[in-house]
Amino acid sequence: MRIHPLGRAAAAALAACFAPLAMAALDPVTDRQVGGIFSNTCSDPGQLRIRLYGDTLDIERAGVAVKASTLRSNRKAPTGAPAHPGFAATVRGQAPGGPVELTLTHDATGLFARIDGSAAALAPLGAPAVGQVLRHCDPNRNRLPGTPIPLEAQTVGALLKRPGFPAAYRAALGPLGREGWIASLAGPSPPLRLVEAGGTRYWLGASCKPHDCGDNNMVLLWDEAGRKVHGLLHRSGRQTLFGQPPPAVSRELPRLWAEEWRRR
Structure with missing residues (x-):
């Protein structure tokens, strides 16, 4: 099928109009690698964040x-720009008061992400933001490719x-292990954390029945x-200790359970 020259010209003009819009976002690779929220106090939305x-x-x-x-x-890396060890990407954008730029590094x-750009553009934030460096809030983004995920970033x-844990x-569970969600530990779960109970350091984990x-x-x-594994199971208002915890650990488990499940 022949296309009239005017039709080709119109199509080219239309494509030219929309090309900038298609590029006005992170490219997919950069988005996958660095996208998300950056803050040095991720739990406080009132602090500086990106x-x-x-x-x-x-x-x-x-x-x-x-x-x-x-x-x-x-x-x-931009030609002639100062070297940034671990350079990952730059991202530039246009704010109402002028340009802003992020320099992303990974180690x-x-x-x-380091914030740079027009002081006028960033002035609404109050205290100076230029030069501030913020860390990504996602542990998986912070991990360098190919490095193992630390246990405290897992559930x-x-x-x-882990060697020795399944057995x-x-x-420790005995007959309790016949219930699927208990045996599989596949339900919703917060990140693991280290605690001390009865003079021993433990990894504390929590899980629950889906829905x-x-x-x-x-x-x-x-x-x-x-x-060794010790634990506390809460089912329909009844609590059961398992794994024969020592007395000091038996006293600590209800407090740890309340921290995990009654503060939510």
């Missing part, structure tokens, strides 16, 4: 946001891959050095 994903670049503090549009990302301590199901867990966490949940303690 939202970076897709076509969004917002720099926020205390409910005030500087929003940049027409984003451009580049995974090659063994995490993924970081209780990860213990099933110790089955022995019924309020009435069916548990906490467990894994003594990796001693290859």
